[in-house]
Amino acid sequence: MEALAGIRVVDAATMVAGPLGASILADFGAEVVKVEPINGDESRTFGPGRDGMSGVYSGVNRNKTAIALDLRTEEGREVFDALLASADVLIENMLPAVRERFGLTTEDLKRRHPHLVALNVSGYGDEGPLAGRPALDPVAQAMTGFMAATGWRGGDAIKAGPPVADSAAGYLVAVAALIGLFGRQRSGSGQTGSVSLVGALFHLQAPWLGQYLLADYVQERPGNASNFYAPYNAYKTRDGGQVHVVAFNDRHFGKLAQAIGQPELLDDPRFATASRRLENADAIDAALAPWFAERDRDAIVAVLAGSDIICSPVLGYDEAVDHPQIQAMDLVIPVVHDQLGDLRVPGIPIKLNQTPGSIRRPPSSVGEHTAEVLAGLGYSAPDIARLTAAAVVR
Template sequence: MSDPARPGPLAGVRVVELGQYGAAPLAAMILGDYGAEVVKVEPPGGDRYRSMPPVREGESLYFMGVNRNKRGVVLDLKSRAGKAALHRLLDGADVLIENFRPGVMDRLDLSIAGLLDRHPRLVACSISGYGQDGPLRDEGAYDLIVQGWSGMMAATGEAEGAPVKLVPAVPDVLAAQQAAFAVTAALRARDATGRGQHVDVALFDVALFAHTLIYLPMLFGTGEPPRRLGSAHPEFVPNRAFRAGDGGWISSGASDQGMWRAFCTALGRPELADDPLFATNRDRLANVAALDALLDAVFATRPRDEWMAALRAYSVPASPICTLAEAIDSPQARHRAMRLSQPHPTLGEVETVGLPAKLSGTPGSLRRHAPRLGEHTREVLLEAGCSEAEIVALEAEQPVRRRE
């Protein structure tokens, strides 16, 4: 774990999060991981993620996974006192992150335009399914729905099978990462101009952007949409999953001619490299069914670990197809500090994923457990300038109640 005593690169940045579920809380957590001071504002019933199973001793493990490095405050934003307290927080904040459905902030009398007028240095980031405008603006969305709209599911799965959802919540994670990046870019612009701005991030947009490495250039250039190819690559053959003789699976293949020769040699079939049916990538694309059948038969002759050793011996990129448990517990993940633990007041030591970007001079760190509902309300509001009497009145008006 990084040393929490060392300030991260975003030390001094103050973030107020009005987040529910995944994308906005994760975006705020990313900023918090790299040093920002994050205050999570929840309604009296709490973020809906708090009731998401699995739940241990009243704590949702999903909630804990996207809410570390934050302090927690409860405010009823439908009340006058709750809105007034939010403005106190925003007076000293640099960033607001919210993921209400478009129009909700307006109905709360907290429109982004109004907030920027009152807090001109604020960077306000809105994360939604389809963005703040457009024909789908008012529709609800979550991971599965956006994967359908964005072409992800149509391109995923076996050729003759049904469309398949990607298991990781890719649109949510990409939206959180894009939001965190855009917020830091907007803060840099504020340093130059003195004014904040609105950052509008849509899960739909980032899911489309995810196709940019392969499929969108193909579609733009040829008009050909992506086909479902299972684990295979649309252009380079072979590149896919192979089942070994012990039932284990391997991902491997060749993306150029030198790698193709090394691949054939590692498999003990060097003659395949010059076979007229498979000599060039174009040949292999034209005869992919025959090559697939041949390679399946070869890989079935030895166990997974033996094939891994053979492929590595010839510097052919290859990986075992790991379960998530195998991946997060692998020596590489351990070495890269991608499996960490931190103390929690009711659950003891809680495991959590590490920080994916390693900064040599100002690394991020784990400093706080995910807040219990309303854990820091009094502390944060006192710091924001609320009087004791105001806090007592606020607490009486909005009793904290855990959402069932």
């Protein structure tokens, strides 16, 4: 059983946030039609890829049919309007002037498609002095305090590597769509709404933000350590790896000291309590580091895990995707693309026993299903051929 079967989503967003949100809905049965410009979503060209499809695009665009459409043409807008008439949800990330040009303002959508749950994804939201300005992930990291909270103690602020603002916004897009659909069940009408990169990333930091709002506490950049516990760090190993270890209370610290054969640490007054260990975090790191430096990463993890100590090897993507735990959780899924052959895409992190998600379609090629989608809207074969010849569709 697919929880969202019968729900149609038009994904007219580009880049990461909107398409990721649409993919989450598709994973649980929604029919998602991805509407791209004639030359395709710009993210298809970002970074490493294969045969014209980037890894960025592949990572956030599975389970969709794809139509390439030129919304700058009148007939292109007519096709798009027909799509919206048949849809339940619209996801787009157009700037205000573009939405106005294409007849997609709140007023336009309420007048023509009052049933629709229409979501705009933006950098800064609908209100305020920066509303309507373009933004990308690092801008959201810089504005929300995320970048200032990341990096080494005493060092410069550093942005996170992966696009955390885009991803956080993507998850909220899916949540917003579901809330809108549930609201429509009760009220009988759709609504418009928005999700912003800044809002999503600000909210993602709720625990640390809460510290400031409640206690005026500004989190110091901790590197791989913690401002509240010690030991809590990534230690270098003999083979060039690292193991991150967390021992946040007396019981865990006792198990760690015994596991590494240094029970004398328990008698050191500097390490007698959690607060004392935090005060002497540098000393405790210095005491632990040699033991890690004399052993290989995976052997260390085996020893510590055998004593039920909270730890993990620090893995790159090349190791993480093949880790037995990642595999057991189905977080990497093989798919077959008709042009690219065997691919792997990120799996589904939400596990439901009655309505589980599934990956049914690989990331699509540009305009791969244009004829199929148009035929479903009632366009005849000659109409499709004419629109194709006129470059209204591809």
